[in-house]
Amino acid sequence: MNAPALTKNQTLVFEVLEKADGPLSAYTILDKLRDHGFRAPLQVYRALEKLLEYGVVHRLESINAFVACAHPEQNCHSHGIVAFAICESCGHVMEFHDHEVDHRLMDWTRGKKFKAEKTTIEIRGLCEACAA
Amino acid sequence: MNAPALTKNQTLVFEVLEKADGPLSAYTILDKLRDHGFRAPLQVYRALEKLLEYGVVHRLESINAFVACAHPEQNCHSHGIVAFAICESCGHVMEFHDHEVDHRLMDWTRGKKFKAEKTTIEIRGLCEACAA
DNA sequence: TCGCACACGTTATAGCATAACGCAATTGAT
DNA sequence: ATCAATTGCGTTATGCTATAACGTGTGCGA
Structure with missing residues (x-):
């Protein structure tokens, strides 16, 4: 999907997500956009739905939040599974891809004849700075 | 944690989760236990918190639901990362472990000096029966 | 110009989770 | 034995996350 x-x-x-230095909840986005005329959650959720579809925003399932893609210029959907490391202290998120992981998971799904649609990989913990 | x-x-x-043939939301569990004196969500959440800690129940982050561990007799926490395949049609969940995936993710976190606490891997899609 | 698709705005509601209070039972050290 | 700490429990209230359902306006191709 381009x-x-x-x-x-x-x-x-x-733009709100790009400027943020970490993931934001839909309601936080709403608050940041009240000055721009946003009044209701649906305005945010509908925009997010499209941005997710276009691959320029990711949803972090484990914390119910959204983050701008780390490389929106490319089509993120073509990079295989996206994985995230989320620091529970400072909130920073690192996005990465690992083709070997993709491969192993695809092997498993193929063996089970499971038709994968969307895969979530999220590692929660402490980033280097916060773990020190 | 034993x-x-x-x-x-x-x-x-x-017991409710064990008898269920798929994941249940906290509120669904609550409804199933009203006859046993449950009245409030916290009663469910507090029990779930402990069951998660003991490793006999898993939380599916992507669907806000809970499922009994596939092999509660063993300590699930010692099996490395738990991965789930969730059928979006029939709701069935398959639980599996892949040490190579664990290894790759641990390599990544080690490289970034990220201290992983809890890792979520959830594949949503269609199981063999539903994809046919 | 009609009909369709889509974005948008609004109100209401559904669904998920926890804070804060108090009480009862258990345990374990003194 | 008794006191203090811990843990589980019950209740009320509240907060956070997400969507249903309705209607409006706009652009565009048949």
Whole structure:
């Protein structure tokens, strides 16, 4: 899925996520956009839905939050499974890809004839700075 | 963490999850236990917290639900990272472990000096029966 | 110009999770 | 034995996350 031009709301939501130094909840995004006319959660969720579809934003399932893709210029969906390391202290998120992991998981799904649609890999813990 | 004897509430919650043929939300568990005196979500959440700690129940982050461990007799925490394949059609969950995946992720975290506490791997899609 | 698709706005509601209080039972050290 | 600490439990209230359902406006191709 390639990203067409973003609409006004989509652009606003994306910019908020890009400027943030960590993942944001939908309601936090809403609060940051009240000055721009946002009034209801659905305005955020609808924009997020598209941004996720376009692959420029990721959802962190384990913390119910959203983060801008680390390399939105490329199509993130083509990089295989995206994995995240989330620091529970400072909130920073590192995004990475590991083809060997993808391969192992695909081997498993193939063996089970399981049709994978979306795979989540999230490592929660402490980043180097916070663990010190 | 080894499991001590379960309390009454913990036992009730665990039995509900064991008998279920798929993951259950906390509120679904609550409804199933109203006849046994459960009245409030906290009763469920508190039991779940312990069961998760003991490793006999898993939380599925991507669907906000809970499932009994596939092999509660052993200590699941000692098996490395637990991965799940969740059928979005029939709701069935398959639990598995892949040491090579663990190894790759541990390599990554070691390289980044990231101290992993809890890792989530969840594959959503269609099981063999539902994909047909 | 009609119909369709899509983005948007609004209100209401559903679903998930925890804070804060107090009580009862258990345990274990003195 | 008794006191203090811990743990489980029950209840009320609240907060956070997400979506249903309705209607409006706009652009665009048949």
